[in-house]
Amino acid sequence: MHEPLVILDPTDERAVIGRQLAARPEQLTGTLGIVDIAKPRGDVFLDELERLIRERLPALQVLRLRKPTYTKPSPPDLRDEVSSRCQAVIQALAD
Amino acid sequence: MASAFTLSTGDNQVVAFGDGDAVPTLLVFFKHDCATCDLTLPLVERLHTALSAEGLRVVGISQDAVAHTSDVVARHHLSFTVALDGDLEVSADYGFDAVPALVLVGPDRAVVASFEGFTRPDLLTLTERAAAACGAAAPRLVHDGDGLPEHRPGCGSKVHDPDVARRLAVRRGAATLGARRVQVPIADDPFDFLSAQGLDDGLPVVPPTEARVLRMLDGTQRAASDVVAHVPPNLAPATVEKIAINAVMAGCRPEYLPVVIAATEAACTDQFNLHGVLATTYFVAPVIVVNGPIRRAIDLNCGANLFGQGFRANATIGRALQLVVRNIGGGKPGGVDMSTLGQPGKFTCCVGELEEASCWEPFHVERGFAADTSTVTVFAGEAPRAIRDQLSRTAPSLGASMGMCLQSMAHPKLAHVGEALLVVCPEHIRIFEQDGYTKADLRARIQEATARPLRELLPDADCQKGMTLRAVPNALLGPDGQPTAEGLETPLSKFQQDTDILVMVAGGTTGKFSAFLGGWANGAAGSMAVTREIRP
Numbered sequence: 360m361h362e363p364l365v366i367l368d369p370t371d372e373r374a375v376i377g378r379q380l381a382a383r384p385e386q387l388t389g390t391l392g393i394v395d396i397a398k399p400r401g402d403v404f405l406d407e408l409e410r411l412i413r414e415r416l417p418a419l420q421v422l423r424l425r426k427p428t429y430t431k432p433s434p435p436d437l438r439d440e441v442s443s444r445c446q447a448v449i450q451a452l453a454d
Numbered sequence: 455m456a457s458a459f460t461l462s463t464g465d466n467q468v469v470a471f472g473d474g475d476a477v478p479t480l481l482v483f484f485k486h487d488c489a490t491c492d493l494t495l496p497l498v499e500r501l502h503t504a505l506s507a508e509g510l511r512v513v514g515i516s517q518d519a520v521a522h523t524s525d526v527v528a529r530h531h532l533s534f535t536v537a538l539d540g541d542l543e544v545s546a547d548y549g550f551d552a553v554p555a556l557v558l559v560g561p562d563r564a565v566v567a568s569f570e571g572f573t574r575p576d577l578l579t580l581t582e583r584a585a586a587a588c589g590a591a592a593p594r595l596v597h598d599g600d601g602l603p604e605h606r607p608g609c610g611s612k613v614h615d616p617d618v619a620r621r622l623a624v625r626r627g628a629a630t631l632g633a634r635r636v637q638v639p640i641a642d643d644p645f646d647f648l649s650a651q652g653l654d655d656g657l658p659v660v661p662p663t664e665a666r667v668l669r670m671l672d673g674t675q676r677a678a679s680d681v682v683a684h685v686p687p688n689l690a691p692a693t694v695e696k697i698a699i700n701a702v703m704a705g706c707r708p709e710y711l712p713v714v715i716a717a718t719e720a721a722c723t724d725q726f727n728l729h730g731v732l733a734t735t736y737f738v739a740p741v742i743v744v745n746g747p748i749r750r751a752i753d754l755n756c757g758a759n760l761f762g763q764g765f766r767a768n769a770t771i772g773r774a775l776q777l778v779v780r781n782i783g784g785g786k787p788g789g790v791d792m793s794t795l796g797q798p799g800k801f802t803c804c805v806g807e808l809e810e811a812s813c814w815e816p817f818h819v820e821r822g823f824a825a826d827t828s829t830v831t832v833f834a835g836e837a838p839r840a841i842r843d844q845l846s847r848t849a850p851s852l853g854a855s856m857g858m859c860l861q862s863m864a865h866p867k868l869a870h871v872g873e874a875l876l877v878v879c880p881e882h883i884r885i886f887e888q889d890g891y892t893k894a895d896l897r898a899r900i901q902e903a904t905a906r907p908l909r910e911l912l913p914d915a916d917c918q919k920g921m922t923l924r925a926v927p928n929a930l931l932g933p934d935g936q937p938t939a940e941g942l943e944t945p946l947s948k949f950q951q952d953t954d955i956l957v958m959v960a961g962g963t964t965g966k967f968s969a970f971l972g973g974w975a976n977g978a979a980g981s982m983a984v985t986r987e988i989r990p
Contacts, residue, residue, distance in 0.1 A: 364644050367662045368634040369653055369699040369781040371690030399922045428979035430730035 384447050390420040392445035394437075396429045401451055408449065456481070456559045457547040461537035464520040469513060469537035476561060478587035479511040480580075483545055483555040486522035488609035490572050493602070494554045495530045497595045501581060502534045504593035510584055515539050517553065517612040545613045546622050552608030558584055571608030620665070627671075628664040630678060631695055648703070653781055655773065655801060659703035670698040673708030674715060675990050682715055683722035685783030686729035687790040692718055692782045697774075700781055704774035704802075709752050710767055712988050714774040716830040717742050717804075720986040721775060727981045731834045731974065732785040735794045738974045738981070740779075741835035741875065742772055742804040743958060745818035746828030748988055749806040756806035758962030760877070761799075761838050761969075772802030775832075797837040805960060811880045812959035813887035820893070821985045828988040833875050833956065834981040835971035843882070844966040849889035852882060853896050856968065857903025860948055860955075863972040867911050867920040869904075870950040872980055873973040879961040882968050897952040904948035908941055921946075925976075950976065956983055 458472030514536035569576035930941030
């Protein structure tokens with residue numbers, strides 16, 4: 360009869376926190392954040408999007424934000440600004 | 455002070471020794487196949503008979519299982535209590551080397567007398583002290599002409615049997631390990647089990663048992679609980695123990711562990727930006743370059759087939775870092791690792807510099823370390839690409855060749871795209887040596903050979919790829935943000951600064967084939983090579 364093999368857990372042993380998507384707004388009100396993640400030509404797409412939004416939803420405030428670099432996670436200040444000032448956010452990947 | 459213990463007898467009676475035992479106690483450790491034990495035990499029985507009524511407690515401690523122990527008890531008609539120390543924990547605690555071992559313990563568990571093997575004088579002393587502790591006269595266990603030897607060595611305590619010693623070391627050492635224990639179901643193949651749990655990299659991993667992890671930890675002087683770094687993307691703490699577990703899985707030998715620890719430390723810096731290196735859709739993997747004396751100590755390949763198979767240190771150190779990222783940091787393909795094509799170096803990539811073949815100062819010395827310091831450098835690199843030049847016989851020609859190949863890094867129309875790692879082979883280094891070319895000369899020549907007027911680098915109808923205006927130096931742009939006429943004719947070299955070209959020497963002695971590994975995003979906004987000292 361062999362003894363069962365016991366191994367050591369190589370992981371960080373933390374349960375992964377499942378995150379849910381935020382509820383989608385029925386309509387856009389207040390301030391809309393538009394975040395450029397600083398990939399090349401992302402601004403071209405977002406500029407056009409901003410133009411269309413301002414034209415069609417004039418009551419909406421638009422706040423343009425930009426990550427310092429696409430290679431790293433958003434700095435805490437930027438995340439705070441989005442969560443405290445915006446009711447909705449559009450973030451775009453480009454290349 | 456004698457250690458307290460709780461054991462049981464062959465018929466499951468508990469035998470406890472510890473605080474509150476006011477009576478003098480004689481502990482007698484023995485095993486069944488020991489002639490000196492056979493000589494001594496009848497004398498102990500006589501001591502027990504003489505002094506038990508006076509208050510002496512005698513406890514035999516057998517190093518054998520029930521059957522052999524019963525034989526001994528029957529053979530010598532032992533009437534005192536005999537406990538079983540099958541796991542040898544108590545024997546190990548008491549720390550003697552031979553049996554029989556006699557330990558006379560007084561109040562407060564103070565050891566009053568003890569000896570191993572058989573010696574007449576020691577037995578006499580112990581008998582006198584036992585009697586004194588009971589306030590009784592000492593019985594005469596030995597006398598002239600009884601045929602007993604003056605001295606007879608004992609037999610080795612079973613604690614020192616190789617298998618037992620290993621098992622005890624594991625049990626004792628394992629108590630210091632904090633990782634969760636996972637029992638592999640008895641019907642499962644351990645390799646399949648680890649794979650099914652998602653803990654491997656696609657190749658089988660070595661099951662990280664307590665014994666293997668403890669042996670791995672022998673490779674470092676650092677405490678198992680030391681936190682080396684926080685590993686992205688989950689920013690989970692990587693203790694020396696967790697790194698050792700993953701090093702076992704990768705197939706490392708203990709002497710490689712300090713390299714894996716230093717590589718983890720280097721990779722988890724803001725400058726290296728492991729999160730980005732992992733998450734990017736680009737090709738890059740952490741490429742590990744080792745310098746200094748440790749290369750020879752661990753037999754790390756710096757020569758032929760540098761990036762190839764067949765060398766355990768190279769193969770497993772790189773793999774261990776990847777497993778650390780996967781298992782501790784939580785970075786896996788299909789999750790945070792979003793690479794479009796990846797590259798084979800994402801399994802493992804670790805090489806050493808062939809410092810001995812170089813006429814230049816070693817890579818790590820250039821980066822600020824002493825030549826006799828061992829270091830690890832991590833570089834976010836693509837797979838190696840060929841620089842084939844068998845014809846150049848002068849340093850400027852060879853430098854130009856290298857520049858022309860480097861021009862294609864990422865894209866020929868992209869300048870200022872970050873660092874590159876240039877690996878100069880031994881046959882090529884001899885050409886630079888012969889012409890007295892320094893590393894600075896080589897870098898300057900590469901910059902010269904790659905210089906192109908800005909107009910050739912901008913997107914155009916022929917090829918829509920090229921430098922974006924955001925990447926063009928401001929000095930070449932007019933007030934309208936567009937390149938000036940003069941700017942369009944200004945040559946731009948491939949690298950923003952000469953030092954973006956990292957230069958090392960390595961490879962086989964035959965073949966005029968150097969290589970370069972392209973980097974990733976530019977400068978501080980992306981990933982930059984990081985060097986750390988390897989400490990024992």
